[in-house]
Amino acid sequence: MYIAMNRFKVAPDMAEAFEESWRTRQSFLKDMPGFVEFHMLKGHHHGEHILYASHTVWRDRDAFEAWTRSEAFGASHRRAGGGSPKLFLGHPEFEGFEVFQHIAA
Amino acid sequence: MYIAMNRFKVAPDMAEAFEESWRTRQSFLKDMPGFVEFHMLKGHHHGEHILYASHTVWRDRDAFEAWTRSEAFGASHRRAGGGSPKLFLGHPEFEGFEVFQHIAA
Numbered sequence: 001m002y003i004a005m006n007r008f009k010v011a012p013d014m015a016e017a018f019e020e021s022w023r024t025r026q027s028f029l030k031d032m033p034g035f036v037e038f039h040m041l042k043g044h045h046h047g048e049h050i051l052y053a054s055h056t057v058w059r060d061r062d063a064f065e066a067w068t069r070s071e072a073f074g075a076s077h078r079r080a081g082g083g084s085p086k087l088f089l090g091h092p093e094f095e096g097f098e099v100f101q102h103i104a105a
Numbered sequence: 106m107y108i109a110m111n112r113f114k115v116a117p118d119m120a121e122a123f124e125e126s127w128r129t130r131q132s133f134l135k136d137m138p139g140f141v142e143f144h145m146l147k148g149h150h151h152g153e154h155i156l157y158a159s160h161t162v163w164r165d166r167d168a169f170e171a172w173t174r175s176e177a178f179g180a181s182h183r184r185a186g187g188g189s190p191k192l193f194l195g196h197p198e199f200e201g202f203e204v205f206q207h208i209a210a
Contacts, residue, residue, distance in 0.1 A: 001144075003144070003146060003160075019205060022205075022206055023205075023206060027208055029208055029210075030208060030210060035210050036209075036210055037207070037208070037209050037210065038206075038207065038208040038209075039106075039108070039204050039206065039207055040204070040205055040206035040207075041108060041202035041203065041204055041205070042202060042203045042204075042205050043200055043201065043202045044200075044201060051200065053202060055108075095148055095149075095156065096148065096149060097146035097147060097148045097158060098146065098147045099144050099145070099146055099147075100124060100127075100128075100145055100146070100147050101127055101128060101143075101144065101145035102142070102143065102144055102145075103132055103134055103135060103142070103143040104141075104142050104143075105134075105135060105140050105141055105142065
């Protein structure tokens with residue numbers, strides 16, 4: 001299993017608009033082979049910003065990489081960038097992880 | 106849902122011992138009310154270290170906080186610190202997240 005995270009720093013007065021942009025965004029993930037699950041996460045205040053993280057679980061790294069090469073990926077990321085005011089500070093930071101241990105309830 | 110992460114920086118020559126310490130560690134999570142799932146994650150090289158993250162999903166923040174006050178938490182964290190050589194650099198960085206959006210395959 002492979003987990004792709006993107007970390008976003010959001011100014012407190014932009015937090016509501018940032019969350020709304022995710023809730024109303026069209027997602028293409030459900031149609032992608034190897035997609036398992038997506039969570040959008042809200043962290044705590046860190047000084048001047050709130051930390052958010054998107055968190056997508058894939059069957060394996062190959063499934064994630066196929067998504068990044070897909071037309072749907074290009075379309076959704078162009079849309080996220082274009083037209084709307086910028087809702088986060090700087091750039092999202094990408095982190096990819098392989099799962100090496102799993103314990104379920 | 107609440108996700109508790111701890112981020113660890115591990116020197117490449119300690120990576121195997123670090124992973125083994127997790128694989129062989131006794132976990133008490135399964136017995137905790139509100140525990141959903143645990144993943145131990147291996148990220149990529151960042152300069153001089155490899156980023157690892159532990160990632161525990163709880164029913165809600167209250168369930169996580171009850172765990173941090175439990176005897177099992179104290180016992181497992183004393184054991185992790187005591188006796189064995191230190192397998193990571195600096196301190197783990199804790200980050201807690203509330204889930205505000207979920208998409209399943």
